[in-house]
Amino acid sequence: MADPVPQALVLTAIVITLGMTAFVLALAHRGRQLSGVDLVDDDTESARIHARAEADDLGPGPSARETSDEIEAEGHRTESSHHDETGAEHAHDEFVEDEDRHHGHGHDKRGERR
Amino acid sequence: MTTTWAWMVPLLVVLPLIGAGITLAATGRTGVQRVVSMTVLAAMLVLAGWLLWAADTQGPQVMLVGGWMPWEGIVLVVDRLAALMVIVSTTVTMGVLAYSVGQGASSFDDESDGHSPLPVFHPSILVLAAGVTTTFVSGDLFHLYVGFEMLLAASFVLLTLGGTLERVRAGTTYVLVSLLSSMIFLTAIALVYAAAGTVNLALLAQRLGEIQPGTAALLHVMLLIGFAVKAAVFPMSGWLPDSYPTAPAPVTAVFAGLLTKVGVYAMIRTQTLLFPQTRFDDLLLWAALLTMVVGILGAIVQDDIKRMLSYTLVSHIGYMLFGIALGSTIGLAAAIFYVAHHILVQTTLFLVTGLVERVGGSTDTARLGDLARISPIVGVLFFVPAMNLAGIPPFTGFLGKVGLIQAGVDDGRWLAWALVVASVVTSLLTLYAVARVWGRAFWSENPEGITGSGPLRGGHHGALGLGVLLPTGALVAVGVGLVVVAGPLYDVTTRAAVDLMLRTPYLDAVLGPGVSP
8 A cells, every 4th residue: 555644745745836836936927027027137147148139149050039030920820820710810910919019018118227 | 642731832833823814804904913913922922931831840742733643643842942942933023013013004115116015914924923833843844844834935925025126036036045945855855754754853863863874864964955045054145145135124023033043943953853963063063164254254344234134144143053063962052042042132133223224214324324313212222232142241142152162162172162263253243243333324424414304315213103112122121131031041941952962851752751762
């Protein structure tokens, strides 16, 4: 027969850790909400990587921007194929609009910070 | 076996949890919240006092939860050490709560983004108290972990109260470091169960001696690392000065008093009960030495009072570790005495810093000045615990340090002597650090030339009501009054240390007489 004690212990630990993870996620969300960026200000390495990402210079291979463009294009394709009959145009518009708003928001926040 | 007063033990945990439930339900009715919280804490204080008496005269009080035997279920044990820790922690929690009540509903409003966090303050403090008490009374390694997580969850909420950017950033460091140490501790518990087949402390005390020395050493070092992160022992102390100072004054005060000491308590318990061998004593002595010296070197260059105090907090953990690592009865007695002293004095100092912030509008000494004239009473309230911290006779800080130095000299090894020297130097540097802050904040010219015009830069001068002064004054008085009862208190800590070193009183109480080795 299996030992019930470790099962009880593991179950308890899982419950506790789930709660803690939820808190960490909430904290991360709040941080993102307040600062608008997930850039760590006093971490030079993070700042350097961020600068390189902005300059689109992340080493050999397809650049991050190209990759993200591809992914985006892929997303559009699948989306339109899914919504072929049920108002694909509408879904697409909404997507772009949402993205624009998001970008604008991010820039605003950054502007405020400086 | 269950002892006479054991029925009181679970109440120490259950009462604050019930209180937390009631205060949460009474959200928005501040009056009800205050009455419930203070009543619960007062009741805990009475119970803990009674239990200290019972543990001192009749031996450890053991509660078999649910009637399960120690090898099947959880046991709660209150010996002298646990009872003493509960008394001191409940006292400071009460003081801090009284302070935040006196501060009034406006306490967190001065933060840009914090208009509504107050309702969760009382429940969080009570859950914190329940978690701290759980770790003190627990006789089971896994239950100890659950207690840690309870107090951590409450401390996360308290530290990020209001959710401002600064607090979220400080909270992230604290949360991640705490979770990391919890993971190490949890892994260690799993390995302990795999190696010894139990997580009951008394049974482990018997069985850990029989398993392979290499395995036991691994378990030992993992538990020590888990606790050392919580206790902010160098080199695992870097998180503390970065995360504490941003919280509101009462929260920082209760954290500084309790959270690191819970780690110290867990170290005392495991070092004496589970691993009485001297395996890592030299390593711990080195850690104590570095904690003291590095901590205080950090403190003397800080301009902000809260940051300076956070560094002295780290530094003085070294004293307690010193007493534990010596592995002698007098060392342990002095360490326990020092824990009690330090909880009180560090909490008081952070509360007084809260007063300084209220008067001067800042805790940065570069922006403060002339406080001794503006508010002499805050000056007195700061000066007394600051001298106590630095270890000036006749305060308890002095008595604790003398006890530790005596234990170090008795030990006689060169490393112990090195620690004796380090503790004297640290004491002097602590005096320098607090004197520097004292001079700059209270006696220097007001840096921006604002004199005699009431509130300085957003400070609430004149709003320094009795509501905040009385609790702070009371804690200062308790800190000083500890000198008067230092004799009996030292006797209790010595008896506690003797029992801890013997181990048999604890084992007999939990497992029944004659079972222990």
